Amino acid sequence: MEQLVQACKQALINAFPEIDAAQLVPVLQNATNIKFGHYQLNNIMPIQKILKATGKECSVKEISDKIVGELTKMNAPMIAKIAPAAVFVNITLTDKFLLDQAIEKFMTSPETLPKPTPYPKQTIAVDFSSPNVAKSMHVGHLRSTIIGDTVCRLFEYLECDVHRINHVGDWGTQFGMLIAFLMDKNMTDAAHELPITDLVAFYKEAKVRFDEDKEFCERAHQEVVKLQSGSELELGLWKRLCEVSRKEFQRIYQQLDIKLEEVGESFYNPLLQKTVDELTKLGMVQLSDGAQIIDLQEAFPLMVKKTDGGFTYDTTDMAAIKYRAQDLKCNRIIYVTDLGQLPHFQLIFKAAKQAGWIENCLPQHCGFGVVVGEDGKKLKTRSGETVKLQELIDESIKQAEEQIKQTKADEYTAEEIAEISKAVGISAIKYADLCSRRTGDYRFSFEKMLSFKGNTASYMLYSFARISSIVRKIGIDRHEIYNKEKMQNLEITADQERNLLVVLLKLDQVVKQMVEDLMPHNLCDWMYSVSTAYTDFYEKCRVINQDGSYNWTRVVLSEMTRQALKFCFYVLGLKEVERM
Numbered sequence: 094m095e096q097l098v099q100a101c102k103q104a105l106i107n108a109f110p111e112i113d114a115a116q117l118v119p120v121l122q123n124a125t126n127i128k129f130g131h132y133q134l135n136n137i138m139p140i141q142k143i144l145k146a147t148g149k150e151c152s153v154k155e156i157s158d159k160i161v162g163e164l165t166k167m168n169a170p171m172i173a174k175i176a177p178a179a180v181f182v183n184i185t186l187t188d189k190f191l192l193d194q195a196i197e198k199f200m201t202s203p204e205t206l207p208k209p210t211p212y213p214k215q216t217i218a219v220d221f222s223s224p225n226v227a228k229s230m231h232v233g234h235l236r237s238t239i240i241g242d243t244v245c246r247l248f249e250y251l252e253c254d255v256h257r258i259n260h261v262g263d264w265g266t267q268f269g270m271l272i273a274f275l276m277d278k279n280m281t282d283a284a285h286e287l288p289i290t291d292l293v294a295f296y297k298e299a300k301v302r303f304d305e306d307k308e309f310c311e312r313a314h315q316e317v318v319k320l321q322s323g324s325e326l327e328l329g330l331w332k333r334l335c336e337v338s339r340k341e342f343q344r345i346y347q348q349l350d351i352k353l354e355e356v357g358e359s360f361y362n363p364l365l366q367k368t369v370d371e372l373t374k375l376g377m378v379q380l381s382d383g384a385q386i387i388d389l390q391e392a393f394p395l396m397v398k399k400t401d402g403g404f405t406y407d408t409t410d411m412a413a414i415k416y417r418a419q420d421l422k423c424n425r426i427i428y429v430t431d432l433g434q435l436p437h438f439q440l441i442f443k444a445a446k447q448a449g450w451i452e453n454c455l456p457q458h459c460g461f462g463v464v465v466g467e468d469g470k471k472l473k474t475r476s477g478e479t480v481k482l483q484e485l486i487d488e489s490i491k492q493a494e495e496q497i498k499q500t501k502a503d504e505y506t507a508e509e510i511a512e513i514s515k516a517v518g519i520s521a522i523k524y525a526d527l528c529s530r531r532t533g534d535y536r537f538s539f540e541k542m543l544s545f546k547g548n549t550a551s552y553m554l555y556s557f558a559r560i561s562s563i564v565r566k567i568g569i570d571r572h573e574i575y576n577k578e579k580m581q582n583l584e585i586t587a588d589q590e591r592n593l594l595v596v597l598l599k600l601d602q603v604v605k606q607m608v609e610d611l612m613p614h615n616l617c618d619w620m621y622s623v624s625t626a627y628t629d630f631y632e633k634c635r636v637i638n639q640d641g642s643y644n645w646t647r648v649v650l651s652e653m654t655r656q657a658l659k660f661c662f663y664v665l666g667l668k669e670v671e672r673m
């Protein structure tokens with residue numbers, strides 16, 4: 094599209110030599126109705142405003158006529174038609190241009206993702222998932238894991254250096270209680286693994302004791318002190334407790350096929366006092382009821398040291414942001430948590446900025462709403478318990494399997510069914526989350542997420558499988574479609590083909606926007622529009638004829654669509670299946 098932008102820019106400069114060229118940036122948008130054109134040039138109103146500021150009154154029509162005149166005069170090879178329409182100018186591109194652009198973008202090889210528009214090589218930290226040791230990983234963490242992974246994948250696609258950071262809550266006073274409880278249960282000298290299958294239940298048991306037994310409570314506090322002062326026995330037990338949780342988390346990450354690098358809260362432990370000292374030196378810390386706080390004139394302050402001398406979640410995040418900006422040299426740090434934590438991060442960003450720690454670094458909170466059940470209330474099991482992630486995943490796979498068995502039981506072997514069910518079940522969970530606007534509350538429904546209709550993972554996977562089957566049906570090797578010579582003489586003959594190309598070519602715009610706003614649902618919407626444009630095309634345009642011969646242009650268009658879907662699957666972390 095760069096050529097089109099350049100042509101428009103030149104036309105604007107020619108039409109308005111009196112305006113500084115820097116102010117004449119073409120505002121190009123996809124046309125709302127392809128009948129009238131493929132793009133709209135939306136510069137008329139801005140130009141009218143600029144002229145007015147210099148004391149020159151110009152009507153919309155005058156400006157529009159000038160732009161159309163200059164664009165026409167330029168005779169740009171990619172433009173087929175220029176037509177003024179109220180406050181913008183419609184531009185229709187030539188078939189050849191649309192085709193060439195799409196070939197350039199999508200048709201490198203079957204194994205290569207669409208070419209990314211050049212993006213500055215940045216170092217980006219994404220802080221996501223981040224469950225807490227000995228507490229259950231809940232649906233909020235699941236959202237963070239899924240959205241965070243997609244954000245990472247987007248920047249990995251753009252060839253940035255991405256740190257996938259799991260800021261696990263693995264440090265804090267709860268460990269005193271757990272260690273004291275281990276001691277009471279004589280579990281301290283088990284050789285390696287702790288004999289705990291359910292750490293969350295163990296935690297609950299310890300907590301009851303903690304709340305009821307004063308003497309125990311006292312011992313728990315002593316254990317925290319010992320742990321924090323580096324006592325070997327306590328450190329060893331702490332490590333083993335973390336290991337139990339880690340195994341459980343890892344099992345979920347493995348199923349979701351999501352990679353994370355664990356850099357938990359404990360990692361920053363040695364930096365905490367230094368962090369407070371430095372902030373104190375900068376004059377940012379003050380005493381308040383014995384605690385050390387940073388007052389940023391917001392609803393509440395940051396607390397960097399408690400009255401009892403302990404550090405807090407705030408202290409750790411201050412240490413972490415400095416470490417990421419200055420040691421990891423991140424250009425951008427993205428925090429993926431529920432929106433409830435937004436105020437906390439706003440304070441952290443403000444304080445870090447004031448401290449001068451993030452001069453070359455953009456911190457950004459990528460927040461999301463709460464997960465609710467179909468009744469609109471917080472997600473619970475029938476018996477009222479909080480839903481376990483593992484059960485959720487198992488259930489999704491199970492329901493996918495039932496569905497597939499109903500329709501395809503005799504087409505596939507049991508193994509194939511298991512594989513497809515897993516792909517569908519997991520993709521459904523991910524996609525349902527990603528395709529709803531992340532800042533809204535998210536209604537969890539197996540029925541909706543596993544449906545074949547509408548904007549769902551099943552529908553997308555099915556579309557992909559349908560396109561994949563074309564190559565099998567005509568019996569060629571997929572690489573053949575990428576043969577450059579055979580791409581020379583493609584011919585567009587139907588509007589559905591044109592429309593499909595125009596939709597496909599929105600990719601850059603979608604990526605550009607997502608890089609800014611980190612909103613995966615826009616990518617899902619685009620994928621859905623690609624899918625529906627393809628369905629339209631497929632219904633009206635024969636790819637394979639009755640006699641087995643095929644239309645090469647349409648085979649290529651199908652392959653481009655497959656590439657577009659594949660790209661979306663990659664960024665969204667969905668697993669494609671060739672057959673379904």
Ligand code: ARG
Nearest residue numbers: 220223224225260262410430
């Ligand atoms: N462990 C926290 C929680 O479960 C999330 C941590 C988010 N990241 C951070 N740097 N504070 O709510």
